[in-house]
Amino acid sequence: SYISVCAGTGCLGLGNEAVISAFETEIKKQSLEAKVELRVTGCHGFCEQGPNVAIYPEDIYYTQVAAGDVPEIITRTVLGKKVIDRLVYTDPHTGEKSVYQSDIPFYKKQMRQLIGNNTRIDSRSIDxxxxxxxxxxxxxxxxxxxxxxxxxxxxxxxxxxxxxxxxxxxxxxxxxxxxxxxxxxxxxxxxxxxxxxxxxxxxxxxxxxxxxxxxxxxxxxxxxxxxxxxxxxxxxxxxxxxxxxxxxxxxxxxxxxxxxxxxxxxxxxxxxxxxxxxxxxxxxxxxxxxxxxxxxxxxxxxxxxxxxxxxxxxxxxxxxxxxxxxxxxxxxxxxxGIGTEHSKGSKLISLSGNIVNSGVVEVEFGTTIREIIYDIGGGIPNGKKLKAVHFGGAMGGSMPASLIDTPLDFDALKEVSAPMGAGALMVMDEDTNMVDMNRFFLEFLTNESCGKCVPCREGLKQMLKVLIRLSKGEGKQGDIELLEEIAEVLSVSALCSLGKTASDPLKSSLRYFRDEYEAGIKKTA
Ligand code: SF4
Structure with missing residues (x-):
């Protein structure tokens, strides 16, 4: 049998190094080197619940494991074939427990063709x-x-x-x-x-x-x-x-x-x-x-x-x-044969923002955004409502909650102004202010513009100025039209894709959440 300990970035931040060294110590202490193999693996995806440990061939999956749990895991589960109840994942909505990785709702609807083996192989081993x-x-x-x-x-x-x-x-x-x-x-x-x-x-x-x-x-x-x-x-x-x-x-x-x-x-x-x-x-x-x-x-x-x-x-x-x-x-x-008519295979999605299970998931193209957020991601925390979903990072776009039955598909997402980009999906709850959100993206891009061409170098700065005053409620009449004009100039005249698509988040945000921008215009202005 072998034990797989996740060494992905999320688990690393949650203290997996202590868990790994506890396993090494315990295996040595009980002289189990010939019987039990320890595999330090890549990301299992279930970052919210780390440090994560899988035990094979049984497929038993433990979440939030601490170094102190390790001697018991070795004695009771690896050698005794018994499940330790407190380490088993419990669904926060239903209270249901899942002993096996394949039964955990987070994993059930995924199609893990590219990262499925992450839990099984030591990423440092070619063998x-x-x-x-x-x-x-x-x-x-x-x-x-x-x-x-x-x-x-x-x-x-x-x-x-x-x-x-x-x-x-x-x-x-x-x-x-x-x-x-x-x-x-x-x-x-x-x-x-x-x-x-x-x-x-x-x-x-x-x-x-x-x-x-x-x-x-x-x-x-x-x-x-x-x-x-x-x-x-x-x-x-x-x-x-x-x-x-x-x-x-x-x-x-x-x-x-x-x-x-x-x-x-x-x-x-x-x-x-x-x-x-x-x-x-x-x-x-x-x-x-x-x-x-x-x-x-x-x-x-x-x-x-x-x-x-x-x-x-x-x-x-x-x-x-x-x-x-x-x-x-x-x-x-x-x-x-996998996916939709024009988007074949599976896609990795990085889930972040206001979502219960942040992490990395892999789904078949055609899976709806609703399924990704609720069935895999576990929904929105603290009983809040979903407001919007943003795809594609600083050069992507946001769709409102009413469109989450859109399937994951290059063209379908583009049509609703939330192009997939490389697959970063940020979930926003009802408390999110879309003007602030776009201000964040624009600040990032303004800092990252290389400055080689004028439309991007100057255009982004001017857009940011307008967005800042709108987000403070100090906007002027005509500010939204000004933003739209600069956005258009950027898309047609910037030299590279950074500048050309820098205003995409703003455009999609104005398409669905224009009222929030209008609310930023000073009444007396
Ligand atoms: Fe540089 Fe590209 Fe921006 Fe032009 S559009 S300033 S080349 S980052």
Missing amino acids: DYIGIGGYGALSKALFEMTPEQVLDEVKKANLRGRGGGGFAAGRKWETTRNAQADVKYVIVNGHEGEPGATMDRAIFTGNPHSVLEGLIIGAYAIGAQKGFIYTRHDSPQLKNNIYLAIDKAREYGLLGDNILGSGFDFDVEVHFDVGIFVSGESSALMRSIEGKNPEPRPKYIRTSVSGVWDKPSNLNNVETWANVPLIIDKGADWYA
């Missing part, structure tokens, strides 16, 4: 990943498929990029593949700067080999010889897990020259961001890889044709790459 079939898809791609067949499979699966735009990944791959150049690159965008977003980190720290495997398969299909992983500089755990995964992959012949004896050569290099939000923008990110200032450039020539050092460079985010082994392993037909 654990291989043990669950890892690198099988790479072997299939290299020995049973041509690069063209791999590309066709990804196109047929209709995999859409999970970084925000939802662009068809296969078509993007094809552009880089068809570009004429002596060198081509593939890139993992693990920057994840969206406020409230921790999905990529959950995959990358919890199952780094799944991303690496997807990247190598992509490189094979595109004809790239080198890959870059661009990720955050501020998580030692993330850094360690990525470096360890790369070292192990090299040791196992999965990176470097003549991968697995197939004749295909490919290797990766890791680059870290410099703590600037805009460095997640594709052209800025590529400049950063070149060692220059991460400033966006106009994209009349796409980065898929001219990217890093002007070479064709295909960039996808962490979650997109992690989908690739699944598609190759199980086939495009299987993958295309």
